Amino acid sequence: MSVSQGIFSGMCDYCQRFDLFNMINDALLLIDFEDGKILFMNQKALTLYQYTQEEFLTLFADDIANSSMRTLRENMELAKTHKEGYIFTTNHIKKDGTIFKVEVSARYMKLHGTPVFAAVIRNLTFDGKMREEIQMAGKVQHRMLPRDLENELFRIRSVYQPHHYVSGDLYDFVYEEKSQLLFGIMIDVMGHSVAAALQTSILKYLFLKAIKKNITINDRLAWINKEVMPFFKGGQFAGVFLFEFDFMCNTLTYAAGGINHFIILKEQGPHIIKTPGLFLGINEDEVYDQGSYHFTSGESFLFLTDGLFERIVQPMDHELDFWSIHELSKKILNSGECKDDASGVGILIR
Structure with a gap:
């Protein structure tokens, strides 16, 4: 586009190379600080606001800002006082009258006096839609968790709290009444992103496939690790803990595999059991211990991801029982102090 009009007329060759601004991925505006006249819009801005190259030369800042001149002037003055730049959010208007939310990164400067x-x-409308979709994904993820179980053999109580909408932590359990076997998994994928949430879903799917295999539990974990390898790239990994309760043999x-602890609650109080095992997603041929x-009746077990385990004060109070730890876990998650995804499954033997 031509930049030979207005402020750009008579500029040196270097200053007239404003076509370079079209390489910026965000919309860029240059506005006369004194009267608010729009001096320049790059191609991204023209597309965003739906104006032609000729039309923008007739525009002033209040033609695109859905705010009063007073507010507009206040923001311009603030940009002048912040030498490193000033960032604020506001609403803007497109040519067709559409109002949309934007983030403005502003700076005061002088061009040829x-x-x-x-x-x-930066258009925040897309960010808002993405946020809504992520929130919905988080709700779906939560609803897919198994409900707490209770029968004549055991009681299950669980807790779950994503750090930010979707979670890289997950759990699942399946009870087969005929064989009196309770299978369970705790999952803690690195990160809190949508990708981490998808990886937890893959691990949950593999868990359901693994429990149908007539192999030992450590071989199931090794099989899951091998199957999940293609979904973990660039140093990503996941902590996993598999457990199986056989109520015929007690x-x-x-x-x-990376979640290397669980808690047993006896009459004498809680005991932390540590067990070795490398994270999943690192070594395709990893071998795991069992x-x-x-x-016995009356004992209980707590399987926690790190986000919750690390928030429980160590050493644990010997007066804590199954129900008090369950309440403590809920209190920790509701306190807002937990800075990580967190999940826990507690099993009380009747």
Whole structure:
């Protein structure tokens, strides 16, 4: 576009290379600081506001700003006092009358002696839609969690709290009444992104496939690790803990891959059990250990991801029982102090 009019007339060759501004991915405006006249709009801005190159030369700042001149002037003055730039949100108007929310990164400068309000505009409408979709994804993720179970053999109580809408932490459990087997998994994927949430779903799917295999629990974990490898790239990994309660033999078996702890609650109080095992997604041929424990009536077990486990004060109070720890866990999650995704599954043996 031609930049030979107004402020740009008579400029040196370097200053006339304003076509370079069309390489910027955001909309850019240059506005006369004194009278608010729009001096320049790059191609991104023309597309965003729906004006032609000829039309923008007739526009003033209040033609695109859905705010009073007083508010507009206040923001311009603030940009002048902030040498590093001033960022604010406001509403703007397109040529067709559509009002949309924007973030303005503004700076005051002089071009050939003319005071200029330079503004980079980022459309927040798309961000808002993305936020709504992520919130919906988080609700779906939550609803897919299994409901707490209770029968003559055991009680299950769970807690769950994403750090930000969707969670990289997840759990699942399946009870087979005929064989009296309770299978469970705790998942803690690195990060809090949508990608992490998708990876938890993949691990949950693989867990449901693994429990149908007639192999040991540590071999199930190794199989899950091998199957999930294509979905973890660039140093990503996941912590996983598999457990299986056999209520015919009163035996708990387990295998750890990055979540290397669980808690047993006995009459003497809580005991933290540590078990080795490398994170999933690192070594395709990783071999995992298997542990076992013979449980009795009245004992209970807590399987927690790091976001919750690390918030419980250590050493644990010996007066804590299953229900008090469950309440403590809910209190921690509701306090707003937890800075990570957090999940927990508690199982009380009747």
